[in-house]
Amino acid sequence: MSSSSFPATLRTLRAAWRGVREALSFSSTRLRQHTGAHLHRIDRYSAVEAAALAGQRIETAPFRVGGHEWRLHFYPRGVLAASDDDAGRVSVDLILWSRRDPWWRLLPAMPSDVTAACRVSIALDGDGGNRAFCTAVGPHRFRGSLSSSGAMDVATVEELRAALRRWEGAGDGIVVRCDVTVTSLEESRIMWCIRQLVSKINLDSIR
CATH class of the missing domain: 2.60.210.10 (Apoptosis, Tumor Necrosis Factor Receptor Associated Protein 2; Chain A)
Incomplete structure (x- = not known):
């Protein structure tokens, strides 16, 4: 992975993480x-x-x-x-x-x-x-x-x-x-994110 693609990868990961937090969360009382x-x-x-x-x-x-x-x-x-x-x-x-x-x-x-x-x-x-x-x-x-x-x-x-x-x-x-x-x-609040995170990360961008 070239140095020029590293910032783009970070932006992709950050956007994926935000998407996961908004896509799936769970709270209980x-x-x-x-x-x-x-x-x-x-x-x-x-x-x-x-x-x-x-x-x-x-x-x-x-x-x-x-x-x-x-x-x-x-x-x-x-x-x-x-x-x-x-x-x-x-x-x-x-x-x-x-x-x-x-x-x-x-x-x-x-x-x-x-x-x-x-x-x-x-x-x-x-x-x-x-x-x-x-x-x-x-x-x-x-x-x-x-x-x-x-x-x-x-x-x-x-x-x-x-x-x-x-x-x-x-x-x-x-x-x-x-x-x-x-x-x-x-x-209590539990954030379920691993599955969504994996699905949202563009693996091709970090090869």
Whole structure:
């Protein structure tokens, strides 16, 4: 091959490569879900509820689902003050505590949002672990660390009091369970080019 034909060969190869990239490409999206649960026990719940003020919360320990840290805020007397003592609501709020794994904390924060759904249930002592009350929300988009799902009512204060009275003598504690499902869409791109590249290269030009 002469030196004068070398630039023409490069142009041919470059044009062939561009043609291959435009002629055949493949992309895919797949759904990934990570599910986890956290249990938080409150002993002597009747005394805790009697001492709590409207808007006062109990925080669970941080727990990890889908590579992110979460906390559940539990409000024995509701998020807002009620005009009647028995009209309050038992409420919960899921908090995205941190959206980065510990070893990422030296790096800049990732800009992507986190999508998650949650289900919160309350089980009573003496009830065999059965869920007496339950609520669910989601999927919800969390837009950064310390963002919230928004308060959700699980039961009224009086409903939970009455349920505990029915099991009086078997214990006065409750177990709050929070099930979280983190959902993400992952994209991948694969360029299939070898066959097209071979077919587009003019072999005669490089002889």
